[in-house]
Amino acid sequence: MAKTSVAVLGGGSLGLLLAAKIAASGQEATVWTRSEEQARSLRDNGLALKDADGNLLTRTAVRACSLGEAPSRQEGLIVLNALKQTGLSDSLFGELRRVTAQDAAIVSFCNGIGHIERIAEALPGRPQLAAAATEGALREGPAAVRHTGSGAIWAGQAPRFGGGNADYAPMPTEDRRKDIENILGSAGFSIYLSNNMIERMLRKLLVNSVINPLTALLRIRNGELAATGDRMALMRALHEETRTILHASGLPETEGAASELWEELLDVCARTSRNESSMLQDVRNGRETEIEAINGAVVRLAASRGLPSPRNATVTDLVRAILSG
Ligand SMILES: NC(=O)C1=CN([C@@H]2O[C@H](COP(=O)(O)OP(=O)(O)OC[C@H]3O[C@@H](n4cnc5c(N)ncnc54)[C@H](OP(=O)(O)O)[C@@H]3O)[C@@H](O)[C@H]2O)C=CC1
């Protein structure tokens, strides 16, 4: 069997955090960037990992190349996919088909749902895991990242939420799953292999489907969302509509779930109060947002189950319209 090696796909906030901590723990990882400039900067300067206040923790040499420069058909790869869903495209899939061998295990950290199905369709047969991370990361430049909040990573077989005609992605072998757990655990992450990614992913989707569009539309930080009665009313209405749709899509509807999920949302707002959500950052920078993979996906789930989703449809249209000018 080929020796296992790690590639981090995407040199953004989360990708640089994963790469910095893996490299600082003495393990090897290659960062696959979009641009050759960023890869050069990483090779020349090393990768700086800073704490939430911007103090330098480590600066470590890392391997880096643009995805276009990466060698073809590498065997034994674990690919940590730290792209946004907006980074998934036919050309990206073409490059991934070229650089990975059939045994590559792809672990995707993307927010929202739908990405596993798209990857499975574009790279049939490649083993996949879905990961949900509550880490906070912020890229400070091409070769520096701040660890803005410690959390945990859950990874496991992704449920199929719909879309795509390909056979669903196979799980990586047990040995390969252990490798993934060991690599991320040795890098200092709290990593849990989960048999219940449906709940993890849908809980995260519920949080993102409220915080992300509302903060992007109102242009406020996460902590400012729960600060007024009007905003709380918007949050509640969107949360209730989304929760009903997600319960119909596999989110367990246990006793007390409604108040527990609402408290979870308020807790995320409090814990990330100084953060600008990823969607607000995308809007501010004129970048395409993940709205289609978050509220747009909720609208599609609702349609497939004959449920109404007027609030999700409205925020999807509004966020889409911001960048359409
Ligand atoms: N940041 C965080 O704290 C967390 C993020 N997440 C999720 O993880 C995912 C990534 O988030 P985040 O790191 O913040 O996003 P970023 O926008 O910071 O990073 C995405 C990276 O993908 C790169 N990219 C896009 N297309 C390609 C391509 N074709 N080839 C190689 N690289 C490419 C971008 O390159 P370029 O910069 O050159 O455009 C960018 O560096 C999202 O789904 C997010 O919601 C989950 C938990 C925490």
Ligand SMILES: CC(C)(CO)C(=O)C(=O)O
């Ligand atoms: C949890 C939250 C809302 C933190 O900002 C996030 O995941 C995001 O911004 O995408």
